[in-house]
Amino acid sequence: MAKIQIENCTKSFGELQILKGINLEIASGEFLVLVGPSGCGKSTLLRTLAGLETLDGGDLKVEGKSIAHLEPQDRDMAMVFQNYALYPHMNVAENMGFALKLQKKSKSEIDKSVNEIADLLQISHLLDRKPKELSGGQRQRVALGRALARQTKIILFDEPLSNLDAHLRGQMRVEIKRLHQRLKSTMIYVTHDQMEATTMGDRIAVLKEGRIEQIGTPSEIYHQPKNLFIASFIGSPEMNFIEGDLVKRLPWPEAQKGENVLGVRPESFKISQGPLEPNEFELGSYHIELSENLGGQQMLHGSLEGQSVRILVDSTYNFSKDEKVKLKIDLTKSHLFDKSSGLNKRI
């Protein structure tokens, strides 16, 4: 286990500043997910941590000691990439043990580590096979095993599941979490997939254009998004954003000042006819245009006084096309953003 501190890190490529002063502290044994749109600097940050890129400014510390000047091999970190390349002429066991062999570990030490990790990843029966004799999912497991077999205190993942199909990705997500619970290494996991981030992270750091926009637990980020960017990036289906006069009707003093955007997640609306609960507010009349059946739930598409709004309701709810219903929101789960700065005015 090892605590990591990233302090005011900057990095440019040519004229372009990619990392604009990153500050991040990762607790020993934590699983931190770094998420953000493609091109925001996630890989660059991970690569500087691993020593594959040099920093322009700032410092990187492990257990309080600077590692910024150390060569990659001296940083005691393993890294798993999206485009892993296994050595084709080596079998699985040799692939997994290769880094340990370079470190001049004894054969018995290498065997012990490889067997232990192969057991954890349930690939013990594949140890004699060559990469070409493996499925895509098995190869990704071996790539993971190769990083884990080094038994480093820190493991960095750069979109390791992006090449897998949705089903396998779901499985591997759970397995990586399980491995984390067993190994207790400090892990930093990079992804552009907000779903992967919220399901896997102890904490999530959301990156945009080389800056960290918000850090918190998945629940904090989901329920208290700091700004419009976070609110629209995290959560699927996406939050609804409502503007104009409708917003002025809200019983919040902040809603009366300036131009604002009301953010409501599809599941935070209610259509029921009954009296208002203390935290509920009737927003207006909703015109239902169509429904998508999602199994247990259905997504209604329609318009709220001219603005399109999507609502998640129980699939047992029966409606007719062109029906008009009264739409309520839960005020404790609704957000008010300043239109020009994007900031959440109520947290």
Ligand SMILES: Nc1ncnc2c1ncn2[C@@H]1O[C@H](COP(=O)(O)OP(=O)(O)O)[C@@H](O)[C@H]1O
């Ligand atoms: N070696 C490099 N030389 C020049 N530009 C680079 C290099 N590596 C990355 N970039 C640029 O830096 C930006 C961030 O890249 P990257 O960190 O890979 O983003 P992400 O992993 O979030 O998708 C991109 O615009 C990319 O083109």
Ligand SMILES: [Mg+2]
């Ligand atoms: Mg990347």
